[in-house]
Amino acid sequence: MLKQEDTGFCYEIHPSLGEQEESIMQAPAFKVSLRLWPHTFLESSWTRQPEKDYADYLSFYGMASVDDPLLAQVRAGWVLEGEQRVWLQGFKPQLGDQQAAAGTLLHLHGYYDHGGLYPHLQRWALAHGLHYLAVDMPGHGLSSGSRASIDDFGIYQQFLRRLVDLLEKENLPRPWMLSGFSTGGAVALEHLLTNNCFDRIALLAPLVRPFGWKAARKWLPLASLFFSHLPRKFRANSHDAKFLEFIRDQDPLQARRLPLAWVKALNRWIPYIEKAPAAGEKVVIIQGEADTTVDWQYNLTVLHRLVPTAKTFLIKDCGHHLLNEVSEKRQETLDRLTQGLLKD
Numbered sequence: 001m002l003k004q005e006d007t008g009f010c011y012e013i014h015p016s017l018g019e020q021e022e023s024i025m026q027a028p029a030f031k032v033s034l035r036l037w038p039h040t041f042l043e044s045s046w047t048r049q050p051e052k053d054y055a056d057y058l059s060f061y062g063m064a065s066v067d068d069p070l071l072a073q074v075r076a077g078w079v080l081e082g083e084q085r086v087w088l089q090g091f092k093p094q095l096g097d098q099q100a101a102a103g104t105l106l107h108l109h110g111y112y113d114h115g116g117l118y119p120h121l122q123r124w125a126l127a128h129g130l131h132y133l134a135v136d137m138p139g140h141g142l143s144s145g146s147r148a149s150i151d152d153f154g155i156y157q158q159f160l161r162r163l164v165d166l167l168e169k170e171n172l173p174r175p176w177m178l179s180g181f182s183t184g185g186a187v188a189l190e191h192l193l194t195n196n197c198f199d200r201i202a203l204l205a206p207l208v209r210p211f212g213w214k215a216a217r218k219w220l221p222l223a224s225l226f227f228s229h230l231p232r233k234f235r236a237n238s239h240d241a242k243f244l245e246f247i248r249d250q251d252p253l254q255a256r257r258l259p260l261a262w263v264k265a266l267n268r269w270i271p272y273i274e275k276a277p278a279a280g281e282k283v284v285i286i287q288g289e290a291d292t293t294v295d296w297q298y299n300l301t302v303l304h305r306l307v308p309t310a311k312t313f314l315i316k317d318c319g320h321h322l323l324n325e326v327s328e329k330r331q332e333t334l335d336r337l338t339q340g341l342l343k344d
Contacts, residue, residue: 030057033053033144040078040080042166042170044076047073048073061119066127068126070093070123071091071093072094072095074090075089076209079135079162085117085196088115088163089232091122093131095129101130101172102129102130103173103175104131104167104172104174105132106167106176106179107133107134107180108179108180108183109134109183110321111148112148112183112232112255114143121289121323128342131192138155138159140255141201146259146261147259149259150261153187153265157190176200177201181343182293185207188203189307193306196281202340203310204287205286205294205321206287206294208273208294209299212295227260228259231257232258239318239319276306283309284312284340284341285300285310285312286337286340288318290318291319291320293319313340315333317329
């Protein structure tokens, strides 16, 4: 048996586990019913009365729903790209009679995650008068695609362009803001370096290289000869024990495997992004100093070269999952996000 536990990837190579099926947990009804949702996001309407299965989804993940004083209306549906589709949710803030919306925030989640896992960011956005959009990226959450896999990181960019098209069609309020956590941060980084359509961007513990990448690159060619995926090993990437238990034991949308196709796509993407030309955009970087998922110290040297004007905040004793940390660290992350995104 070959183990590699000191890398950003959590896996254990074992012949008897290599083809193991995903573990079975009691799944809420919405896991099936929402995948049968009949409408695209553009076809759906803003509402104060979401259908029961979607209301159950919001409650299950602790997200603000229509009984929350911060929220005015919700909306959900598919965004299409070829034969693929991604799940998109929208939330309108409750505003005063003479109050205008402060802008629009689109959030891109991390690897293995999905748009339902960030209720604290959702409430932060609504409290600041922002429209909030949460997407499940391809292969994640309710979206189509092989679970937690991608053949090329360019596919993420294709869907992000479709989301920008949607922002334009819906004429959602400016300024447009993009936040990306971990792998979502990698997607946001590539977008701002190649074809940025957002006024402000936040990179939260962004992925450039994962922790232990040199070791991972050594075993990748050999492992690829024998395995298409490896069992996922959940690791403590937050100090919030309840959150870690939730994603490990209760969240039905969590993938249970690490597809090597995704790792190989990352291996091709890293040298591409590291050689990209610099951009002078309005960017905030927030990074926990106790992060052992991404190689954050190395990544910051790359990021500061690529985005030399970025404002960087380091949070002491904070793990990788900044937005799902213990309350003190989570609040510090949100305070830095306010400082970096909303204050000129």
